[in-house]
């Protein structure tokens with residue numbers, strides 16, 4: 001039985017954040033139940049689908065992630081119902097990691113209790129910052145105090161496995177503000193922190209304000225300094241960095257995330273959800289209306305060898321463990337690089353990569369310029385494929 005990661009997308013939010021271009025919509029409350037009915041239908045169809053063989057005979061669910069959007073906005077019973085039905089797609093491991101993503105300000109003790117009863121054992125909270133002015137600029141619906149209350153509420157409900165999402169490189173954000181946010185997150189005693197650099201997506205209100213000169217974002221050097229600060233501060237607090245943006249206390253790494261970076265099989269349910277089963281990628285439409293109209297499994301694409309090589313390099317190198325060179329050779333039928341590779345030696349000599357015990361990993365310095373290192377590693381692959 002192969003391990004499977006399930007993803008359920010809940011595309012509703014209380015308000016659209018100023019930087020967000022995800023498939024999520026504020027309002028549309030009138031469509032919430034219709035959406036969950038469509039989701040239930042999709043789950044039922046997957047329980048009997050044989051496009052990849054009957055999934056329940058081939059896979060076991062190692063992790064499930066209910067993301068969004070703001071899943072904690074909708075009635076918790078609906079999430080519980082969807083998760084329960086998912087057990088018909090494939091059996092869940094007894095210790096499956098089951099995460100619900102949510103926003104401070106939308107949690108209640110009752111909702112948390114319902115999640116627990118549904119087997120949810122991990123919460124991922126979009127804290128983003130502990131500075132109320134920055135939260136306001138981002139258009140978040142909550143304050144820093146509400147994040148603290150959400151963590152306390154979650155603990156009272158029996159959750160110990162809690163992630164906080166944080167963002168840096170925010171408009172007008174100083175290093176002191178970032179340090180304060182990191183320290184407050186650590187002081188809350190959560191075992192997992194994701195620290196993402198803000199990406200200004202074209203067309204979002206925040207990007208437009210920056211383009212008009214109303215707000216200034218920190219320059220590249222300042223952003224790298226913030227990333228370094230996160231890595232240093234968190235490692236002093238017993239957090240291991242296991243991916244470019246993810247830090248965990250021992251044994252608290254997210255299984256679900258690791259599935260993506262190590263290219264395991266995953267099935268996405270709901271609008272805009274992506275899947276990869278047996279090296280075949282497909283996705284549901286991004287548009288809520290198209291999803292509600294019953295359109296599914298668009299862009300079905302069987303990965304070619306070159307795509308698989310490229311993805312493996314791009315994704316494995318995001319994880320700090322890096323590329324398992326023995327597994328690479330088994331998968332692609334050839335070594336990662338020639339025995340004496342001048343390109344690898346140059347990257348290692350410059351301190352961007354390390355090779356040890358049959359693993360190739362990017363160093364902290366290499367992760368700062370991840371894209372550039374990946375391009376060089378892909379050039380090696382091009383030559384090896386010729």
Ligand code: SF4
Pocket residue numbers: 012013014015016017020021022024068069070103126
């Ligand atoms: S809560 Fe998340 S998904 Fe919703 S608008 Fe904000 S950033 Fe986007």
